[in-house]
Amino acid sequence: MANIVIDRIKKTFGTFEALKEISLEIHDGEFVSLLGPSGCGKTTLLRIIAGLETETSGKLLIGGTPINGLAPKDRGLAMVFQNYAVFPHMTVFENVAFGLRMQKADQKRVKSQVDKAAALLHIEPYLDRYPNKLSGGQRQRVAVARALAVEPKVLLMDEPLSNLDALLRLEMRTELKAVLQASGTTTIYVTHDQTEAMGLSDRIAVMYNGRIEQVGAPVDIYSHPASRFVGGFMGSPPMNFIRLPVTNGTVKLGNTHHSVPVHTGSDIVLGLRGENVARTPLAEGLRLDVRVAEPMGSHLLLTGIIAEQPVRVILPPGETVRAGDAIGLKPDADRLIWLSPETGLSLNHPKT
Amino acid sequence: MQNDKSWIPYLLIAPSVIFLALLFLLPLVQTIWLAISEGGVPSLANLQTMAGDLNFRLAIRNTFLLTLAVVPIQIMIALAMGSMVAKVGAGRETILWIWTIPLGISDLAAGLVWLSILQNSGYLNSLLFSAGLIERQANWLSYQTPVALFFAIAIAEIWRGTAIVMVIIVAGLNQVPKEYREAAEVFGAGRWTRFFRITLPLIKPALQSALILRTVLAFEVFAVVYALGGSNMPVLVGEAYTWQNQNQNYGVAAAYAVLIMVISLAATLVYLKAVKVDPERLP
Structure with a gap:
């Protein structure tokens, strides 16, 4: 050894x-x-x-x-x-x-x-x-x-x-x-x-x-x-990346404002693990237009569109969602990853 | 109704089977009969004539000596060539292409090439003379210089026949994944250990094919011998040729042909036993 x-x-x-x-x-x-x-x-x-x-x-x-x-x-x-x-x-x-x-x-x-x-x-x-x-x-x-x-x-x-x-x-x-x-x-x-x-x-x-x-x-x-790259490579499904506009240092997800790290440019990329969301009424949450719903037994895998960008999210197996539905999602505020749209590097992670 | 098409494979191989039966099996039976009969009745006369001939022992001895000298050296050279080319990256195809040129040359032409080098007024003597090593043309290919003649024929045969061995061995080496050698290297095997304990056992099937093919061909050596030495060095096929064409005695020629076949079969059996390939121990 x-x-x-x-x-x-x-x-x-x-x-x-x-x-x-x-x-x-x-x-x-x-x-x-x-x-x-x-x-x-x-x-x-x-x-x-x-x-x-x-x-x-x-x-x-x-x-x-x-x-x-x-x-x-x-x-x-x-x-x-x-x-x-x-x-x-x-x-x-x-x-x-x-x-x-x-x-x-x-x-x-x-x-x-x-x-x-x-x-x-x-x-x-x-x-x-x-x-x-x-x-x-x-x-x-x-x-x-x-x-x-x-x-x-x-x-x-x-x-x-x-x-x-x-x-x-x-x-x-x-x-x-x-x-x-x-x-x-x-x-x-x-x-x-x-x-x-x-x-x-x-x-x-x-x-x-x-x-x-x-x-x-x-x-x-x-x-x-x-x-x-790391977020996309680790995990199945891979981490979702959603490019969103920043206004006054905050990003609006549904009707909640999240403050984001300081960076250059008017947009920021949200890195969101598929399982770090919960269902919420459509009026309050982030709108997901469901394209495909796959019941996997242990969970429900949804493929759809958020802010015109493709995402895959995971909900508990009991949820009833069908293709064509629009549902509201509430991301777990503690588990949001913010990335620079230019470099692809994490902004809330100390650089390694 | 079931459409039975099981006869199709037989139909497809029928032409080749008929072709081989007519042009190989039939003449084979005829030749054997010719060798062991006299005037339409079974007889050992032809075999006795063959064995009693002055050149018989010489031909046997020369053919076996040539085979013993040529085949092991060809296998060793081919193994060395195959191992070397395995390490080559760019240009590998070109090297293999050049190495296989002798494959495309007929054995008589190969004999004539070496004759132009070794005859009295040949390139070797010119070279030795201009270098001051000899004072007049030396004789390499006469009946008075049997050792030199033997070496000349052996070298020509090695030059001509190694390519086919190399092709078979390179194909065999390509079948062995490099991870076997790398694993052996990581676990402490040196270069020679890797070769003898890993590579060689794994190319046994190729080695066996090469040995059988080359040995059978070596027993049939003729054109190179004929081109370089004429009748100065009797070999088995040469004797068959002489009895057939000069002595017009087809029976004795057939006896030689059968003898060569028996020797080749025996050699093949020996190899199959000695270089045993156990399918259980292959990758």
């Missing part, structure tokens, strides 16, 4: 800047997700930490030791790959033992470490089988067991659940969290799935265009996005 310091890591491919001076510190035993859309640089950053790719500039430290230029095997880390990369020509036992064999561990230690990892991941029954005969979920367990068997200082995971079907993904996510909490290994987890990142992480680093947009605890990032 060890902490990781990522200090102004930059990576260019030709003229393309894949990573623009990324800095991030990950504490000992912490689980940090790198979250972002494809092409944001998250996998590149992970591969640089692993030593599979070389940074253009910047420093990397694991447990206080600089690891720039070290071969992957000398960095004290293990990795779980998106397509598992479980060796098909070796038994499950030999797969889990691979790292230990490479370290020339003696037979006794190999056996005990493999047994320990296999027990943790519940793969003891398959130890003498070949991966070909296993399901995707079982192969993923083997990949995780192989990584944990070497007791790495740092565990790197590259979209480890994205090849599994939805049901299995949910099950593995919960199990992964339990296993990693028990092992206490410092973990960096790359994903494009915000629910995965939310559920698993101590902290999330949201990445976009080779930069870290925001770092923080999942709930903070969800409730206080630093930018329009």
